[in-house]
Amino acid sequence: MVKARQRGNRVFHSEHASRKTIANISFGSSIVLIYSLNMLGAITGDIVGSIYESAQIKSETFELFHELCAFTDDTVMTVAVADALLNNLPYASNMQKWGRKYPNAGYGVSFYHWLFSKDPKPYNSWGNGAAMRVSPIGFAFSTIEEVKKEAGRSAAVSHNHPEGIKGAQAAAAAVYYARFYKDKEKIRSLIQDEFGYDLNRTAEEIRKDYQFDGSCQKSVPEAIVAFLDSKSFEDAIRKAVSLGGDSDTQACIAGGIAEAYYGYAPAEIEKKTRCYLPAEMLTLIDEFYEKYQLKKEPAS
Numbered sequence: 084m085v086k087a088r089q090r091g092n093r094v095f096h097s098e099h100a101s102r103k104t105i106a107n108i109s110f111g112s113s114i115v116l117i118y119s120l121n122m123l124g125a126i127t128g129d130i131v132g133s134i135y136e137s138a139q140i141k142s143e144t145f146e147l148f149h150e151l152c153a154f155t156d157d158t159v160m161t162v163a164v165a166d167a168l169l170n171n172l173p174y175a176s177n178m179q180k181w182g183r184k185y186p187n188a189g190y191g192v193s194f195y196h197w198l199f200s201k202d203p204k205p206y207n208s209w210g211n212g213a214a215m216r217v218s219p220i221g222f223a224f225s226t227i228e229e230v231k232k233e234a235g236r237s238a239a240v241s242h243n244h245p246e247g248i249k250g251a252q253a254a255a256a257a258v259y260y261a262r263f264y265k266d267k268e269k270i271r272s273l274i275q276d277e278f279g280y281d282l283n284r285t286a287e288e289i290r291k292d293y294q295f296d297g298s299c300q301k302s303v304p305e306a307i308v309a310f311l312d313s314k315s316f317e318d319a320i321r322k323a324v325s326l327g328g329d330s331d332t333q334a335c336i337a338g339g340i341a342e343a344y345y346g347y348a349p350a351e352i353e354k355k356t357r358c359y360l361p362a363e364m365l366t367l368i369d370e371f372y373e374k375y376q377l378k379k380e381p382a383s
């Protein structure tokens with residue numbers, strides 16, 4: 084029987100034991116896994132940022148893959164959304180399926196109850212849980228209208244507050260735009276005009292007095308700025324963590340956008356990321372890429 088404990092508003096269940104298990108499974112599995120060039124950048128961000136959520140580091144200089152890093156709720160729900168798209172499954176039941184498989188991934192208290200509810204209802208949340216899980220939507224659709232509609236649908240099952248819907252749509256739209264436009268100023272103005280976020284800030288300006296904030300409205304724009312300010316995939320992840328906020332979620336959002344913009348990361352980063360993931364997630368991720376990466380078109 085696992086015992087729940089609470090850190091801030093997040094619930095962890097026997098966290099230490101769980102991380103050990105994850106490490107054993109993933110490192111053991113990695114020996115027999117066939118190495119693939121595809122991976123979700125959002126998941127790298129989640130893993131890298133996982134140990135800094137409470138640490139509030141204000142630096143871009145840190146060990147990228149610390150031994151205590153682990154995937155968290157951001158990864159589990161990103162995989163759940165990818166699975167829903169890939170296999171045409173309803174978002175709510177599929178999020179419950181994956182969430183219950185990995186109940187100790189650090190969910191917010193309300194979402195944890197939602198995951199285990201027999202009749203899950205949206206609870207008017209504006210939490211950034213709506214935005215952390217949508218990068219697959221930004222990759223899977225061919226028009227911005229579809230991306231926004233689908234991101235809204237994915238959010239509405241739990242995070243149906245207008246700011247929750249908006250945060251999901253903005254994060255997915257940023258991934259979509261980053262696939263097609265290699266002009267960051269264009270991406271900045273498109274997101275700003277469409278969603279009203281203030282993106283005319285630098286990561287350095289935000290970092291000065293930014294603190295943990297789990298709302299979409301005060302963490303999604305900052306994550307997008309981390310990407311806009313970056314020089315590479317890795318730099319986007321480092322900048323997102325360095326803001327000193329909800330580091331795993333903000334690096335997850337920035338990582339998804341950065342992947343769409345830069346292409347994925349250096350092979351070494353991808354290889355290390357895969358070592359943190361169980362085989363069933365890797366299989367699904369690879370299937371997702373096989374189906375959707377082909378839709379990628381040249382930048383204009």
Ligand SMILES: [Mg+2]
Binds near residue numbers: 188332
């Ligand atoms: Mg998390």
